[in-house]
Amino acid sequence: MSTSRDSAVVKDLHLNHNAGKTQSRDSNHSKKTSEYTTSTDRNWHGLANATRPMTPLRRASSADPLSSRGRRRTPVAQSRTPAGVSRYGGGSARKPLMVTPHGRAAQRQLEARRTPGKERRRSGRQQRETPRDALRALSRLLAPRSQPIAPTPTGPGQTPNKRFTSDDDDLDDEVELQRPRLSLPMGDADDEDDSLLLPPQSAGLEDENFTVQSVEFGRRARSEQPLSRLSRGSFGSVRMSDNFGDVSALGLGGALDESSLIGGPLADDDIYEMSEFSMGVPGDNTQTLRDLGLAQGALSIGRDSDVRPLALPDEATDNDFLFIVPPRDVSEEPRRNSSRRGSTPLSMILDMQSEDPQGHVEPLELDQENLMEGEEGEEFDNSEHPVPTVLYDPTQPLDMSLTMSVPRAPGLVGTLATTRKHKQAKVSVHGIEYPSLPAGVVKKLATTFARTAGNNKTKLNKETLDAIIQASDWFFEQVSDDLGAYAEHGRRKTIDETDVITLMARQRQINASNTPFSLAQKYLPRELLQEMRMVPPPKSKNQH
Amino acid sequence: MAAGQKLYPRATVKKIVKAHSNRNVSKNVDVLIFLDYALFLQTLMKEATINAKQAGERGVSAKSVKKVTELSLAKFKG
Structure with missing residues:
Protein backbone atom coordinates (compact mmCIF):
# COMPACT_ATOMS: atom_id res chain seq x y z
CA MET A 1 0.00 0.00 0.00
CA PRO A 151 6.28 -7.52 -29.51
CA THR A 152 7.24 -11.19 -29.33
CA PRO A 153 4.85 -12.15 -32.11
CA THR A 154 6.31 -9.60 -34.42
CA GLY A 155 9.51 -9.58 -32.56
CA PRO A 156 11.26 -12.71 -33.78
CA GLY A 157 13.01 -10.48 -36.20
CA GLN A 158 14.67 -8.44 -33.49
CA THR A 159 15.66 -9.86 -30.17
CA PRO A 160 14.77 -13.51 -30.66
CA ASN A 161 16.77 -13.58 -33.82
CA LYS A 162 19.84 -12.64 -31.97
CA ARG A 163 19.11 -15.31 -29.51
CA PHE A 164 18.68 -17.92 -32.16
CA THR A 165 21.73 -16.95 -34.01
CA SER A 166 23.70 -17.04 -30.85
CA ASP A 167 22.28 -20.44 -30.12
CA ASP A 168 23.23 -21.58 -33.54
CA ASP A 169 26.69 -20.36 -33.02
CA ASP A 170 26.90 -22.12 -29.72
CA LEU A 171 25.47 -25.34 -31.01
CA ASP A 172 27.14 -25.32 -34.33
CA ASP A 173 28.04 -28.94 -34.15
CA GLU A 174 24.68 -29.99 -32.95
CA VAL A 175 22.83 -27.75 -35.27
CA GLU A 176 24.14 -29.52 -38.23
CA LEU A 177 22.70 -32.68 -36.88
CA GLN A 178 19.45 -31.08 -35.86
CA ARG A 179 18.90 -29.14 -38.98
CA PRO A 180 18.03 -32.05 -41.16
CA ARG A 181 15.53 -33.19 -38.64
CA LEU A 182 13.87 -29.84 -38.35
CA SER A 183 13.96 -28.67 -41.88
CA LEU A 184 14.06 -32.04 -43.51
CA PRO A 185 10.50 -31.92 -44.74
CA MET A 186 11.11 -28.55 -46.23
CA GLY A 187 14.56 -28.50 -47.62
CA ASP A 188 14.76 -32.12 -48.58
CA ALA A 189 11.41 -32.00 -50.21
CA ASP A 190 12.57 -29.18 -52.39
CA ASP A 191 15.68 -30.98 -53.25
CA GLU A 192 14.08 -34.29 -53.76
CA ASP A 193 11.19 -33.01 -55.73
CA ASP A 194 13.40 -32.44 -58.64
CA SER A 195 15.37 -35.54 -58.12
CA LEU A 196 12.28 -37.62 -57.68
CA LEU A 197 10.57 -36.12 -60.62
CA LEU A 198 13.44 -36.38 -62.92
CA PRO A 199 14.23 -40.07 -62.78
CA PRO A 200 10.72 -41.20 -63.61
CA GLN A 201 10.70 -38.81 -66.46
CA SER A 202 13.85 -40.00 -67.98
CA ALA A 203 13.07 -43.57 -67.16
CA GLY A 204 9.63 -43.24 -68.53
CA LEU A 205 10.89 -41.81 -71.74
CA GLU A 206 13.44 -44.47 -72.12
CA ASP A 207 11.03 -47.23 -71.32
CA GLU A 208 8.33 -45.86 -73.49
CA ASN A 209 6.87 -44.64 -70.33
CA PHE A 210 3.66 -46.42 -69.80
CA THR A 211 3.20 -45.24 -66.30
CA VAL A 212 3.62 -41.66 -67.15
CA GLN A 213 1.26 -41.98 -69.98
CA SER A 214 -1.28 -43.68 -67.91
CA VAL A 215 -1.00 -40.96 -65.40
CA GLU A 216 -1.10 -38.18 -67.89
CA PHE A 217 -4.67 -37.78 -68.78
CA GLY A 218 -4.37 -34.08 -69.06
CA ARG A 219 -5.09 -33.69 -72.67
CA ARG A 220 -8.45 -35.14 -72.42
CA ALA A 221 -9.36 -33.24 -69.33
CA ARG A 222 -8.26 -29.99 -70.76
CA SER A 223 -10.26 -30.12 -73.87
CA GLU A 224 -13.09 -31.82 -72.17
CA GLN A 225 -13.94 -29.01 -69.93
CA PRO A 226 -15.58 -26.58 -72.26
CA LEU A 227 -17.65 -29.22 -73.94
CA SER A 228 -18.44 -31.31 -70.96
CA ARG A 229 -21.80 -29.77 -70.68
CA LEU A 230 -22.78 -30.95 -74.07
CA SER A 231 -23.09 -34.57 -73.37
CA ARG A 232 -22.60 -37.54 -71.27
CA GLY A 233 -20.72 -39.74 -73.59
CA SER A 234 -23.32 -39.10 -76.12
CA PHE A 235 -20.84 -37.72 -78.49
CA GLY A 236 -19.45 -41.12 -78.91
CA SER A 237 -22.47 -42.21 -80.75
CA VAL A 238 -22.81 -39.04 -82.66
CA ARG A 239 -20.63 -39.39 -85.64
CA MET A 240 -18.77 -36.43 -86.72
CA SER A 241 -20.46 -36.47 -90.02
CA ASP A 242 -23.73 -36.10 -88.26
CA ASN A 243 -22.67 -33.59 -85.82
CA PHE A 244 -20.64 -31.64 -88.14
CA GLY A 245 -23.59 -30.27 -89.88
CA ASP A 246 -25.65 -30.04 -86.78
CA VAL A 247 -23.46 -28.50 -84.25
CA SER A 248 -21.51 -26.15 -86.35
CA ALA A 249 -24.46 -25.33 -88.45
CA LEU A 250 -26.20 -24.44 -85.29
CA GLY A 251 -23.76 -21.66 -85.25
CA LEU A 252 -23.46 -22.19 -81.61
CA GLY A 253 -21.84 -19.01 -80.71
CA GLY A 254 -20.43 -20.56 -77.65
CA ALA A 255 -19.51 -23.82 -79.20
CA LEU A 256 -17.69 -22.28 -82.07
CA ASP A 257 -15.90 -19.95 -79.80
CA GLU A 258 -14.86 -22.80 -77.66
CA SER A 259 -13.66 -24.72 -80.60
CA SER A 260 -11.63 -21.85 -81.79
CA LEU A 261 -10.25 -21.45 -78.35
CA ILE A 262 -9.40 -25.06 -78.25
CA GLY A 263 -7.95 -24.95 -81.64
CA GLY A 264 -5.56 -22.21 -80.84
CA PRO A 265 -3.58 -23.75 -78.04
CA LEU A 266 -3.70 -27.13 -79.60
CA ALA A 267 -2.31 -25.86 -82.77
CA ASP A 268 0.46 -24.33 -80.83
CA ASP A 269 1.00 -27.59 -79.13
CA ASP A 270 1.20 -29.31 -82.41
CA ILE A 271 3.84 -27.02 -83.62
CA TYR A 272 5.69 -27.41 -80.44
CA GLU A 273 5.45 -31.11 -80.54
CA MET A 274 6.52 -31.28 -84.10
CA SER A 275 9.61 -29.36 -83.43
CA GLU A 276 10.22 -31.52 -80.47
CA PHE A 277 9.88 -34.66 -82.46
CA SER A 278 11.98 -33.55 -85.27
CA MET A 279 14.68 -32.85 -82.83
CA GLY A 280 14.08 -36.16 -81.20
CA VAL A 281 14.64 -34.66 -77.81
CA PRO A 282 12.55 -35.93 -74.98
CA GLY A 283 11.08 -32.99 -73.20
CA ASP A 284 11.64 -32.37 -69.59
CA ASN A 285 8.33 -30.97 -68.66
CA THR A 286 5.11 -32.78 -68.42
CA GLN A 287 3.74 -31.09 -71.45
CA THR A 288 6.24 -32.67 -73.66
CA LEU A 289 5.87 -35.90 -71.82
CA ARG A 290 2.26 -35.94 -72.46
CA ASP A 291 2.78 -35.00 -76.02
CA LEU A 292 5.24 -37.77 -76.42
CA GLY A 293 2.78 -40.11 -74.91
CA LEU A 294 0.22 -38.95 -77.33
CA ALA A 295 2.58 -39.20 -80.18
CA GLN A 296 3.53 -42.67 -79.25
CA GLY A 297 -0.05 -43.55 -79.30
CA ALA A 298 0.11 -45.44 -76.09
CA LEU A 299 -2.13 -43.04 -74.34
CA SER A 300 -5.42 -44.69 -73.84
CA ILE A 301 -7.46 -41.63 -74.49
CA GLY A 302 -5.23 -40.16 -77.03
CA ARG A 303 -7.23 -40.25 -80.12
CA ASP A 304 -4.91 -37.63 -81.29
CA SER A 305 -2.31 -40.25 -81.33
CA ASP A 306 -3.74 -42.04 -84.23
CA VAL A 307 -2.65 -39.38 -86.52
CA ARG A 308 0.54 -38.63 -84.87
CA PRO A 309 2.45 -41.83 -85.15
CA LEU A 310 1.58 -41.91 -88.74
CA ALA A 311 2.70 -38.41 -89.26
CA LEU A 312 5.92 -38.92 -87.53
CA PRO A 313 7.41 -41.44 -89.89
CA ASP A 314 6.83 -38.94 -92.59
CA GLU A 315 8.99 -36.59 -90.74
CA ALA A 316 11.61 -39.20 -90.29
CA THR A 317 11.68 -39.10 -86.53
CA ASP A 318 12.48 -41.66 -83.93
CA ASN A 319 11.61 -45.25 -84.35
CA ASP A 320 9.99 -45.28 -81.00
CA PHE A 321 6.78 -44.15 -82.39
CA LEU A 322 6.65 -46.87 -84.90
CA PHE A 323 7.34 -49.41 -82.26
CA ILE A 324 4.75 -48.19 -79.96
CA VAL A 325 1.95 -47.89 -82.36
CA PRO A 326 1.18 -51.58 -82.61
CA PRO A 327 0.72 -52.19 -78.90
CA ARG A 328 -1.87 -49.57 -78.81
CA ASP A 329 -3.66 -50.99 -81.76
CA VAL A 330 -3.65 -54.35 -80.17
CA SER A 331 -4.36 -53.57 -76.61
CA GLU A 332 -5.99 -50.24 -76.53
CA GLU A 333 -8.24 -50.34 -79.47
CA PRO A 334 -10.19 -53.41 -78.54
CA ARG A 335 -10.58 -52.28 -75.04
CA ARG A 336 -11.74 -48.92 -76.04
CA ASN A 337 -14.10 -50.24 -78.56
CA SER A 338 -15.56 -52.79 -76.29
CA SER A 339 -15.79 -50.66 -73.26
CA ARG A 340 -16.61 -47.28 -74.50
CA ARG A 341 -17.78 -47.05 -78.01
CA GLY A 342 -18.30 -50.45 -79.30
CA SER A 343 -16.76 -51.44 -82.52
CA THR A 344 -18.31 -50.21 -85.63
CA PRO A 345 -18.50 -52.47 -88.57
CA LEU A 346 -16.08 -51.58 -91.21
CA SER A 347 -18.70 -51.63 -93.87
CA MET A 348 -20.47 -48.87 -92.13
CA ILE A 349 -17.37 -46.88 -92.04
CA LEU A 350 -16.87 -47.40 -95.66
CA ASP A 351 -20.42 -46.34 -96.27
CA MET A 352 -19.89 -43.24 -94.37
CA GLN A 353 -16.74 -42.72 -96.21
CA SER A 354 -18.42 -43.01 -99.51
CA GLU A 355 -21.15 -40.71 -98.42
CA ASP A 356 -18.73 -38.18 -97.31
CA PRO A 357 -18.42 -35.54 -99.96
CA GLN A 358 -14.90 -34.90 -98.96
CA GLY A 359 -14.12 -38.46 -99.62
CA HIS A 360 -12.16 -39.23 -96.55
CA VAL A 361 -13.02 -41.39 -93.69
CA GLU A 362 -14.99 -39.86 -90.95
CA PRO A 363 -13.55 -40.53 -87.61
CA LEU A 364 -15.80 -42.99 -85.99
CA GLU A 365 -14.57 -42.40 -82.55
CA LEU A 366 -15.15 -38.98 -81.43
CA ASP A 367 -14.80 -37.87 -77.97
CA GLN A 368 -16.73 -35.03 -76.66
CA GLU A 369 -13.70 -32.90 -76.64
CA ASN A 370 -12.70 -33.88 -80.05
CA LEU A 371 -15.97 -33.15 -81.63
CA MET A 372 -15.54 -29.50 -82.15
CA GLU A 373 -11.98 -29.75 -83.07
CA GLY A 374 -12.67 -32.55 -85.37
CA GLU A 375 -15.19 -30.62 -87.25
CA GLU A 376 -12.74 -28.00 -87.94
CA GLY A 377 -9.77 -30.09 -88.39
CA GLU A 378 -10.90 -32.67 -90.77
CA GLU A 379 -11.30 -30.28 -93.60
CA PHE A 380 -7.73 -29.37 -93.38
CA ASP A 381 -6.56 -32.83 -93.04
CA ASN A 382 -7.62 -33.45 -96.54
CA SER A 383 -5.91 -30.54 -98.03
CA GLU A 384 -2.82 -30.00 -96.05
CA HIS A 385 -2.09 -32.90 -93.86
CA PRO A 386 -0.57 -36.01 -95.28
CA VAL A 387 -1.98 -38.12 -92.53
CA PRO A 388 -5.53 -38.61 -93.66
CA THR A 389 -4.39 -40.79 -96.45
CA VAL A 390 -3.47 -43.32 -93.90
CA LEU A 391 -6.89 -43.21 -92.46
CA TYR A 392 -8.15 -45.20 -95.35
CA ASP A 393 -6.17 -48.07 -94.09
CA PRO A 394 -8.79 -50.36 -92.62
CA THR A 395 -6.38 -51.73 -90.08
CA GLN A 396 -5.80 -48.38 -88.60
CA PRO A 397 -7.87 -47.31 -85.69
CA LEU A 398 -10.81 -45.52 -87.00
CA ASP A 399 -10.82 -42.66 -84.70
CA MET A 400 -8.78 -39.75 -85.66
CA SER A 401 -7.72 -36.80 -83.85
CA LEU A 402 -8.08 -33.47 -85.13
CA THR A 403 -6.10 -31.68 -82.57
CA MET A 404 -3.22 -33.03 -84.50
CA SER A 405 -4.25 -31.44 -87.66
CA VAL A 406 -2.90 -28.26 -88.99
CA PRO A 407 -4.11 -25.06 -87.46
CA ARG A 408 -7.36 -24.15 -88.98
CA ALA A 409 -9.17 -21.05 -89.88
CA PRO A 410 -12.56 -20.59 -88.27
CA GLY A 411 -14.01 -18.89 -91.26
CA LEU A 412 -13.40 -21.84 -93.47
CA VAL A 413 -14.95 -24.08 -90.95
CA GLY A 414 -18.14 -22.17 -90.97
CA THR A 415 -18.53 -22.29 -94.70
CA LEU A 416 -17.62 -25.90 -94.92
CA ALA A 417 -19.95 -26.72 -92.13
CA THR A 418 -22.83 -25.22 -93.90
CA THR A 419 -21.98 -26.92 -97.13
CA ARG A 420 -21.84 -30.39 -95.79
CA LYS A 421 -25.08 -30.95 -94.07
CA HIS A 422 -26.44 -34.28 -94.87
CA LYS A 423 -28.54 -36.55 -92.87
CA GLN A 424 -26.79 -39.59 -91.72
CA ALA A 425 -27.76 -42.37 -89.50
CA LYS A 426 -26.05 -42.14 -86.20
CA VAL A 427 -24.52 -45.17 -84.71
CA SER A 428 -25.03 -45.98 -81.12
CA VAL A 429 -22.54 -47.33 -78.71
CA HIS A 430 -23.60 -50.79 -79.60
CA GLY A 431 -22.97 -50.19 -83.23
CA ILE A 432 -26.59 -49.97 -84.12
CA GLU A 433 -27.70 -47.32 -86.44
CA TYR A 434 -30.51 -45.19 -85.27
CA PRO A 435 -32.43 -42.33 -86.64
CA SER A 436 -33.23 -39.23 -84.75
CA LEU A 437 -36.70 -38.07 -84.19
CA PRO A 438 -38.14 -36.31 -87.19
CA ALA A 439 -37.59 -32.61 -87.04
CA GLY A 440 -41.21 -31.90 -87.63
CA VAL A 441 -42.35 -33.74 -84.58
CA VAL A 442 -39.69 -32.20 -82.44
CA LYS A 443 -40.46 -28.78 -83.73
CA LYS A 444 -44.12 -29.12 -83.09
CA LEU A 445 -43.60 -30.36 -79.61
CA ALA A 446 -40.97 -27.80 -78.84
CA THR A 447 -43.05 -24.99 -80.15
CA THR A 448 -45.96 -26.10 -78.08
CA PHE A 449 -43.89 -26.27 -74.98
CA ALA A 450 -42.19 -23.01 -75.68
CA ARG A 451 -45.57 -21.39 -75.96
CA THR A 452 -46.68 -22.87 -72.71
CA ALA A 453 -43.45 -21.72 -71.18
CA GLY A 454 -44.54 -18.19 -71.82
CA ASN A 455 -43.02 -17.36 -75.13
CA ASN A 456 -46.16 -16.86 -77.08
CA LYS A 457 -44.88 -15.94 -80.47
CA THR A 458 -42.22 -18.50 -80.51
CA LYS A 459 -40.59 -19.15 -83.77
CA LEU A 460 -37.94 -21.73 -83.54
CA ASN A 461 -35.38 -21.06 -86.14
CA LYS A 462 -33.31 -23.73 -87.67
CA GLU A 463 -30.43 -23.46 -85.32
CA THR A 464 -32.61 -23.64 -82.30
CA LEU A 465 -34.38 -26.60 -83.71
CA ASP A 466 -31.11 -28.27 -84.40
CA ALA A 467 -30.03 -27.65 -80.87
CA ILE A 468 -33.25 -29.11 -79.60
CA ILE A 469 -32.86 -32.12 -81.80
CA GLN A 470 -29.38 -32.57 -80.54
CA ALA A 471 -30.61 -32.37 -77.01
CA SER A 472 -33.29 -34.86 -77.89
CA ASP A 473 -30.75 -37.26 -79.23
CA TRP A 474 -28.77 -36.99 -76.08
CA PHE A 475 -31.86 -37.39 -74.03
CA PHE A 476 -32.80 -40.54 -75.83
CA GLU A 477 -29.37 -41.90 -75.45
CA GLN A 478 -29.34 -41.16 -71.76
CA VAL A 479 -32.77 -42.54 -71.21
CA SER A 480 -32.04 -45.62 -73.23
CA ASP A 481 -28.89 -46.19 -71.31
CA ASP A 482 -30.76 -45.99 -68.07
CA LEU A 483 -33.56 -48.17 -69.30
CA GLY A 484 -31.10 -50.74 -70.50
CA ALA A 485 -29.45 -50.66 -67.12
CA TYR A 486 -32.74 -51.17 -65.39
CA ALA A 487 -33.66 -54.01 -67.64
CA GLU A 488 -30.32 -55.57 -67.07
CA HIS A 489 -30.74 -55.20 -63.39
CA GLY A 490 -34.06 -56.95 -63.68
CA ARG A 491 -32.33 -59.62 -65.74
CA ARG A 492 -34.60 -58.94 -68.58
CA LYS A 493 -33.71 -58.83 -72.17
CA THR A 494 -36.43 -56.40 -72.96
CA ILE A 495 -37.22 -53.04 -71.62
CA ASP A 496 -40.71 -53.04 -70.30
CA GLU A 497 -43.02 -50.61 -68.65
CA THR A 498 -41.68 -51.10 -65.18
CA ASP A 499 -38.35 -49.85 -66.33
CA VAL A 500 -39.82 -46.73 -67.74
CA ILE A 501 -41.92 -46.19 -64.69
CA THR A 502 -38.87 -46.62 -62.54
CA LEU A 503 -37.00 -44.23 -64.70
CA MET A 504 -39.69 -41.62 -64.54
CA ALA A 505 -39.99 -42.03 -60.84
CA ARG A 506 -36.30 -41.54 -60.51
CA GLN A 507 -36.53 -38.53 -62.69
CA ARG A 508 -39.14 -37.27 -60.29
CA GLN A 509 -41.60 -36.97 -63.03
CA ILE A 510 -43.90 -39.43 -61.37
CA ASN A 511 -45.05 -39.10 -57.85
CA ALA A 512 -48.16 -39.60 -55.87
CA SER A 513 -49.96 -36.77 -57.52
CA ASN A 514 -48.53 -37.35 -60.94
CA THR A 515 -49.29 -40.75 -62.17
CA PRO A 516 -48.01 -41.77 -65.53
CA PHE A 517 -51.55 -41.89 -66.66
CA SER A 518 -52.30 -38.36 -65.64
CA LEU A 519 -49.14 -37.23 -67.29
CA ALA A 520 -50.07 -39.07 -70.40
CA GLN A 521 -53.44 -37.43 -70.34
CA LYS A 522 -51.75 -34.13 -70.11
CA TYR A 523 -49.08 -34.55 -72.67
CA LEU A 524 -49.96 -37.20 -75.10
CA PRO A 525 -52.43 -37.08 -77.91
CA ARG A 526 -55.51 -39.05 -77.43
CA GLU A 527 -54.53 -41.82 -79.72
CA LEU A 528 -51.43 -42.54 -77.76
CA LEU A 529 -53.34 -42.27 -74.56
CA GLN A 530 -55.65 -44.93 -75.78
CA GLU A 531 -52.74 -47.06 -76.71
CA MET A 532 -51.41 -46.69 -73.27
CA ARG A 533 -54.67 -47.48 -71.69
CA MET A 534 -55.50 -50.34 -73.90
CA VAL A 535 -52.54 -52.55 -73.54
CA PRO A 536 -51.32 -52.24 -70.01
CA PRO A 537 -53.73 -50.34 -67.87
CA PRO A 538 -51.72 -47.50 -66.44
CA LYS A 539 -53.24 -47.99 -63.03
CA SER A 540 -51.67 -51.34 -62.74
CA LYS A 541 -48.49 -49.88 -64.04
CA ASN A 542 -48.58 -47.34 -61.35
CA GLN A 543 -48.81 -49.97 -58.72
CA HIS A 544 -45.57 -51.54 -59.70
CA MET B 1 -52.11 -29.28 -74.64
CA ALA B 2 -50.85 -31.55 -77.24
CA ALA B 3 -54.25 -31.98 -78.62
CA GLY B 4 -53.83 -31.57 -82.29
CA GLN B 5 -50.69 -33.52 -82.46
CA LYS B 6 -50.21 -36.19 -84.92
CA LEU B 7 -48.81 -39.45 -83.83
CA TYR B 8 -45.14 -39.48 -83.42
CA PRO B 9 -43.21 -42.11 -85.28
CA ARG B 10 -43.40 -44.87 -82.79
CA ALA B 11 -41.08 -47.09 -84.69
CA THR B 12 -38.46 -44.41 -84.64
CA VAL B 13 -38.56 -44.03 -80.91
CA LYS B 14 -38.39 -47.72 -80.54
CA LYS B 15 -35.44 -47.90 -82.86
CA ILE B 16 -33.62 -45.21 -81.03
CA VAL B 17 -34.05 -46.81 -77.68
CA LYS B 18 -33.20 -50.17 -79.03
CA ALA B 19 -30.05 -48.91 -80.62
CA HIS B 20 -28.88 -47.20 -77.49
CA SER B 21 -29.74 -49.84 -74.98
CA ASN B 22 -29.03 -52.82 -77.16
CA ARG B 23 -32.13 -54.39 -75.76
CA ASN B 24 -35.49 -55.17 -77.03
CA VAL B 25 -38.22 -52.78 -76.25
CA SER B 26 -41.46 -54.23 -75.21
CA LYS B 27 -44.65 -53.12 -76.78
CA ASN B 28 -46.05 -49.74 -75.89
CA VAL B 29 -43.07 -48.84 -73.84
CA ASP B 30 -42.28 -46.33 -76.48
CA VAL B 31 -45.40 -44.46 -75.53
CA LEU B 32 -44.12 -44.03 -72.05
CA ILE B 33 -40.73 -43.13 -73.34
CA PHE B 34 -42.26 -40.61 -75.58
CA LEU B 35 -44.15 -39.26 -72.66
CA ASP B 36 -40.92 -38.93 -70.83
CA TYR B 37 -39.46 -37.24 -73.82
CA ALA B 38 -42.32 -34.82 -73.89
CA LEU B 39 -41.69 -34.00 -70.29
CA PHE B 40 -38.06 -33.52 -71.03
CA LEU B 41 -38.80 -31.29 -73.93
CA GLN B 42 -41.11 -29.28 -71.81
CA THR B 43 -38.44 -28.83 -69.22
CA LEU B 44 -35.94 -27.98 -71.86
CA MET B 45 -38.10 -25.40 -73.48
CA LYS B 46 -39.10 -23.91 -70.20
CA GLU B 47 -35.53 -23.55 -69.14
CA ALA B 48 -34.53 -22.27 -72.52
CA THR B 49 -37.25 -19.69 -72.44
CA ILE B 50 -36.19 -18.56 -69.03
CA ASN B 51 -32.62 -18.41 -70.16
CA ALA B 52 -33.55 -16.51 -73.26
CA LYS B 53 -35.54 -14.03 -71.29
CA GLN B 54 -32.72 -13.52 -68.90
CA ALA B 55 -30.40 -12.96 -71.78
CA GLY B 56 -32.82 -10.50 -73.25
CA GLU B 57 -33.47 -12.42 -76.40
CA ARG B 58 -36.74 -12.15 -78.16
CA GLY B 59 -37.28 -15.69 -79.13
CA VAL B 60 -35.57 -18.80 -77.96
CA SER B 61 -32.17 -18.98 -79.51
CA ALA B 62 -30.04 -21.99 -80.08
CA LYS B 63 -27.61 -20.61 -77.60
CA SER B 64 -30.05 -20.59 -74.78
CA VAL B 65 -31.18 -24.06 -75.68
CA LYS B 66 -27.61 -25.23 -75.64
CA LYS B 67 -27.04 -23.66 -72.32
CA VAL B 68 -29.90 -25.40 -70.65
CA THR B 69 -29.42 -28.70 -72.38
CA GLU B 70 -27.04 -30.06 -69.88
CA LEU B 71 -29.13 -28.97 -66.97
CA SER B 72 -32.24 -30.47 -68.39
CA LEU B 73 -30.48 -33.68 -69.19
CA ALA B 74 -29.18 -33.82 -65.68
CA LYS B 75 -32.70 -33.45 -64.43
CA PHE B 76 -33.74 -36.42 -66.47
CA LYS B 77 -30.98 -38.66 -65.38
CA GLY B 78 -32.42 -41.87 -64.16
Missing part, protein backbone atom coordinates in the same frame (compact mmCIF):
# COMPACT_ATOMS: atom_id res chain seq x y z
CA SER A 2 2.91 2.25 -0.35
CA THR A 3 2.45 5.10 -2.69
CA SER A 4 6.04 4.87 -3.68
CA ARG A 5 5.39 1.80 -5.74
CA ASP A 6 4.86 2.15 -9.34
CA SER A 7 1.49 2.19 -10.85
CA ALA A 8 1.48 -1.47 -11.69
CA VAL A 9 1.94 -2.51 -8.14
CA VAL A 10 -0.68 -0.15 -7.09
CA LYS A 11 -2.87 -1.69 -9.66
CA ASP A 12 -2.26 -5.06 -8.25
CA LEU A 13 -3.17 -3.81 -4.88
CA HIS A 14 -6.16 -2.30 -6.35
CA LEU A 15 -7.06 -5.68 -7.65
CA ASN A 16 -6.67 -7.21 -4.29
CA HIS A 17 -8.65 -4.49 -2.85
CA ASN A 18 -11.35 -5.15 -5.35
CA ALA A 19 -11.29 -8.74 -4.39
CA GLY A 20 -12.32 -7.66 -0.99
CA LYS A 21 -9.54 -9.62 0.53
CA THR A 22 -8.97 -7.44 3.46
CA GLN A 23 -12.22 -6.04 4.51
CA SER A 24 -10.99 -4.51 7.65
CA ARG A 25 -8.10 -2.96 5.90
CA ASP A 26 -10.49 -1.64 3.43
CA SER A 27 -12.58 -0.17 6.07
CA ASN A 28 -9.58 1.45 7.60
CA HIS A 29 -8.09 2.72 4.44
CA SER A 30 -11.06 2.86 2.28
CA LYS A 31 -10.67 6.52 1.77
CA LYS A 32 -7.07 6.13 0.99
CA THR A 33 -7.68 3.32 -1.39
CA SER A 34 -10.32 5.23 -3.18
CA GLU A 35 -7.88 7.98 -3.58
CA TYR A 36 -5.38 5.47 -4.72
CA THR A 37 -7.68 4.07 -7.27
CA THR A 38 -8.43 7.39 -8.72
CA SER A 39 -4.85 8.44 -8.68
CA THR A 40 -3.63 5.14 -9.93
CA ASP A 41 -6.18 5.22 -12.66
CA ARG A 42 -4.98 8.52 -13.66
CA ASN A 43 -1.43 7.34 -13.54
CA TRP A 44 -2.43 4.28 -15.35
CA HIS A 45 -4.05 6.09 -18.16
CA GLY A 46 -1.14 8.38 -18.35
CA LEU A 47 1.20 5.48 -18.59
CA ALA A 48 -0.88 3.74 -21.09
CA ASN A 49 -1.21 6.71 -23.29
CA ALA A 50 2.38 7.57 -22.99
CA THR A 51 4.13 4.29 -23.41
CA ARG A 52 2.14 1.54 -25.03
CA PRO A 53 0.09 1.43 -28.09
CA MET A 54 -1.04 -2.16 -27.69
CA THR A 55 -1.26 -3.05 -24.07
CA PRO A 56 -2.82 0.20 -23.05
CA LEU A 57 -5.84 -0.58 -25.08
CA ARG A 58 -6.48 -3.66 -23.10
CA ARG A 59 -5.68 -1.98 -19.90
CA ALA A 60 -7.85 0.92 -20.58
CA SER A 61 -10.84 -1.21 -21.25
CA SER A 62 -10.30 -3.36 -18.22
CA ALA A 63 -9.13 -0.57 -16.08
CA ASP A 64 -12.16 1.55 -16.40
CA PRO A 65 -14.61 -0.93 -15.04
CA LEU A 66 -12.15 -1.83 -12.36
CA SER A 67 -11.72 1.66 -11.26
CA SER A 68 -15.38 2.37 -11.44
CA ARG A 69 -16.09 -0.75 -9.48
CA GLY A 70 -13.60 0.27 -6.91
CA ARG A 71 -15.04 3.66 -6.63
CA ARG A 72 -18.49 2.38 -6.46
CA ARG A 73 -17.60 -0.11 -3.84
CA THR A 74 -15.44 1.82 -1.52
CA PRO A 75 -18.14 4.23 -0.53
CA VAL A 76 -20.43 1.32 0.11
CA ALA A 77 -17.87 -0.33 2.29
CA GLN A 78 -17.27 2.93 3.96
CA SER A 79 -20.85 3.53 4.71
CA ARG A 80 -21.52 -0.04 5.60
CA THR A 81 -18.70 -0.77 7.96
CA PRO A 82 -19.54 2.04 10.26
CA ALA A 83 -23.13 0.98 10.11
CA GLY A 84 -22.19 -2.58 10.85
CA VAL A 85 -20.00 -1.43 13.66
CA SER A 86 -22.72 0.71 15.02
CA ARG A 87 -25.19 -2.05 14.55
CA TYR A 88 -23.23 -4.80 16.09
CA GLY A 89 -21.10 -2.85 18.41
CA GLY A 90 -23.80 -0.41 19.51
CA GLY A 91 -26.52 -2.97 19.94
CA SER A 92 -25.97 -4.27 23.48
CA ALA A 93 -28.52 -7.01 23.06
CA ARG A 94 -26.41 -8.69 20.46
CA LYS A 95 -23.21 -8.66 22.34
CA PRO A 96 -23.84 -11.97 24.09
CA LEU A 97 -24.41 -13.49 20.74
CA MET A 98 -21.03 -12.48 19.61
CA VAL A 99 -19.32 -14.04 22.54
CA THR A 100 -20.11 -17.60 21.81
CA PRO A 101 -18.85 -19.22 18.68
CA HIS A 102 -22.40 -20.07 17.81
CA GLY A 103 -23.26 -16.47 18.15
CA ARG A 104 -20.45 -15.53 15.84
CA ALA A 105 -21.62 -18.04 13.35
CA ALA A 106 -25.13 -16.73 13.58
CA GLN A 107 -23.86 -13.26 13.17
CA ARG A 108 -21.91 -14.24 10.16
CA GLN A 109 -25.00 -15.82 8.73
CA LEU A 110 -27.05 -12.79 9.50
CA GLU A 111 -24.47 -10.59 7.96
CA ALA A 112 -24.38 -12.73 4.91
CA ARG A 113 -28.11 -12.68 4.65
CA ARG A 114 -28.45 -9.00 5.12
CA THR A 115 -25.75 -7.99 2.78
CA PRO A 116 -26.09 -9.90 -0.39
CA GLY A 117 -23.75 -7.51 -2.07
CA LYS A 118 -21.00 -8.65 0.15
CA GLU A 119 -21.72 -12.21 -0.70
CA ARG A 120 -21.54 -11.34 -4.29
CA ARG A 121 -18.25 -9.77 -3.70
CA ARG A 122 -17.03 -12.83 -1.96
CA SER A 123 -17.96 -14.98 -4.80
CA GLY A 124 -16.18 -12.61 -7.01
CA ARG A 125 -13.16 -12.84 -4.84
CA GLN A 126 -13.20 -16.55 -5.00
CA GLN A 127 -13.28 -16.37 -8.70
CA ARG A 128 -10.41 -14.02 -8.75
CA GLU A 129 -8.35 -16.19 -6.58
CA THR A 130 -8.15 -18.90 -9.15
CA PRO A 131 -4.69 -19.52 -10.53
CA ARG A 132 -5.76 -17.91 -13.71
CA ASP A 133 -6.48 -14.74 -11.89
CA ALA A 134 -3.21 -14.97 -10.12
CA LEU A 135 -1.57 -15.26 -13.47
CA ARG A 136 -3.60 -12.41 -14.72
CA ALA A 137 -2.54 -10.28 -11.85
CA LEU A 138 1.00 -11.29 -12.46
CA SER A 139 0.68 -10.43 -16.08
CA ARG A 140 -0.71 -7.10 -15.19
CA LEU A 141 2.13 -6.60 -12.93
CA LEU A 142 4.63 -7.64 -15.48
CA ALA A 143 3.08 -6.11 -18.49
CA PRO A 144 4.23 -2.57 -17.97
CA ARG A 145 7.75 -3.66 -17.31
CA SER A 146 7.91 -6.20 -20.03
CA GLN A 147 7.27 -3.86 -22.84
CA PRO A 148 10.05 -5.11 -25.04
CA ILE A 149 8.71 -8.62 -24.73
CA ALA A 150 5.30 -7.60 -25.84
